[in-house]
Amino acid sequence: MEDWLNESGAAGLNDLELAEFPVTGRGVRTRRRFQQGERILTIPGDSLWTVEHADSDPLLGPVLRSVQPPLSVEDTLAVYLLFVRLREHGYEGPRSHVAAMPARYSSSIFFNEDELEVCAGTSLYTITKQLEERIEDDYRVLVMRVFTQHPDLLPLAKISIQDYKWALCTVWSRAMDFVLPNGKPLRVLAPFADMINHSPEVKQCHAYDPSSGNLSVLAGKDYEIGDQIYISYGSIPNNRLLRLYGFVIPENPNDSYDLVLSTHPMAPFYEQKQKLWASAGLDSASTIPLTLIDPLPKSVLRYLRIQRLDASDLAAIALQKLDTNEKISNSKEVEILQFLVESISALLDGFNTPFEKLQKQLAKGVYPLGGNAWAAAHVSLSEQRVLMLAKKRAENLLEAVESGSGNERSLLSPLARCVNCGKDSVPLMLCGRCKGVRYCGRACQVAHHKEHKVICQAMAKMR
Known part of the structure; x- marks a missing residue:
């Protein structure tokens, strides 16, 4: 691959x-x-x-251009990869890149039932189940629209659903995803650059030049000889890291839980409420x-609040006498709070x-370190931690x-009060590490330490 590049x-x-x-397994190391x-x-x-x-490929291009409606970006690139992997002659450069790729992945769609069951209840579990169904449907569509139509280039016998x-x-x-100056998205696979692993400690340091069409990677920090270099995939929670990239970061500062709120179209005053939501x-x-920083x-x-508005509330809002903020x-x-x-x-x-219980199981080594079940357990911990903070x-x-204390606003603004006891009429000291919460004294800081520890680490890493 390097010679070709x-x-x-x-x-x-x-x-x-x-x-x-x-x-991290395989990665890229510096020589200077x-x-x-x-x-x-x-x-x-x-x-x-x-895409x-x-x-524009002389063999595959006519096939792709003939498919109507056109394939999605990810399906186009997936078919392109499979096409090159099946070639026995020609395409030496791209074939050398495919040969350097992993033969298998640890994304959640490859988990067995027992491994996936470890994270039952998480959004990852739900999305993975949905993905498995969607992949089966998409594969059937590709079989009918592409593979069976062009068996000489894409023989179905050599392209299973696992492939x-x-x-x-x-x-x-x-x-890697970019947005071009004209606003259009661009997704590319870059040989060798795609071997560079992710670290949350570096900022985005890869760029696409629309004028030349080249992709460059910059040093996200200083590196010594023999160091592993990293790029940043962005601020990604563990549930998405495991689904897309096949790994997790214990105590990930970007952990989150996606709370889904919905209202039936037949609900009272639905159209008026829809305008207010918009x-x-x-x-x-x-x-x-929901995040560790803002649960x-x-x-x-x-x-x-909008969902529960009645006729009198809507009238008051129309007269600007009420504000859903x-x-x-x-x-x-x-x-609402109940x-x-x-x-x-x-x-x-x-x-x-x-x-x-999950924390104890991980501490006892119930799930082999780095394995699929271990990763699923960390996703479950991540989402439960965020939900516990939200609750x-x-x-x-x-x-x-x-109680009628009137402290609701300060409770949504953690800097305005002692995060442990809620006092806001006394001098407050800032957490020296994360700078994100305040305490009325040492006693409250010590009492709150166990609850605040994970959030403190997360906020400190993001500063």
């Missing part, structure tokens, strides 16, 4: 080498020092895998991420293994509304 005009390969690393921001690698545009290159899943995972885990940047079916976003409360009334706010506490409790009850925030808000 050098002949194609790649730059920087002589300063890098593929190597095996203890935790690099300073942050220095260009490490450039892959020429002609060597990239793109445009697939469509198709391999190609999809190759696209999901190795492709003005708030929401929809009648909204997916709102109960204001948008969740705003959605539910604030509570409509104490009774309705109590109803609903949240009960709903989040039900979500937590739906996990296959409760948080504390605690909802309970605190509910207590404030029911």
Whole structure:
């Protein structure tokens, strides 16, 4: 692969080498020092895998262009990969790249039932089940529309659904996405550059040049000789990392839970409420991420306030006497917060293994380190941790509304009060590590340490 890329005009390969690393497996190692921001690698545009290159291929291109409606970007690239992998002659450069790719992946779509069951109750579990059904449907469509129509190029006997899943995972885990100056998205697979692993400690350091069509990788930090170099896939939670890339980061600072809120179209005043949701940047079916930093976003409360508006509320809003950014009334706010506490409790009850039990199982080595079940367990921990924080925030808000203390706003603004006892009329000290919460004294800081520890680490890493 390196010889092909050098002949194609790649730059920087002589300063890098593929190597095996203890935790990440295969990656890219430096042969010299690099300073942050220095260009490490450039892959020429002609060597990239793109939809445009697939469509212009002399053999595969006519096949792809004849399919109506056109295949999706990921299916086009997946078919392109399978086509090249099946070639016995020609395509030496791309074939050398395919040969360097993993023969198998650890994405959740390859988990067996027992491994996937470890994360039952998570969004990953639900999405993986849905993906498996969608992949089967898409494979059947490809069989009918492409493979059986062109057996000389894409013989069905050599393209099983497992092969198709391999190609999809190759696209999901190795492709890079960019937005061109004209606003159009571009997805590319870059030989050798796709061997560079992810680290949350570096910022995005890969770029596509539309004028030349080349892809470059810059040093996201200073590197010494023999260091592994990294790129950033972005701020991605564990459930998405495992689904797309096949790995997790224990205590990932970007962990989240996607809360789905929806309202039936036959609900009272649906059209008026739909307009209010739209003005708030929401929809009648909204997916709102709950995170370690903000486990109960204001948008969740705003959605539910709009959902519960009655005729008099809507009239008051029309007269600008009510604002869904604030509570409509104490009774309705109590109803909303009780609903949240009960709903989040039900979500937590739906996990296959409760948080504390799962922690103990991981500590005892019940799940082999680095294995599929171990990764699934960490996804379950991640989502349960976020939901527990969201439930605690909802309970605190509910207590404030029911007591009439008027502290609801401060509870949604953690810097305005002691995060442990809620005091806001005394001098407060800032957490020295994460700078994200305040305490009224050392006693509250110590009492809150166990609950705050994970969030503190997450916030500190993001600073």
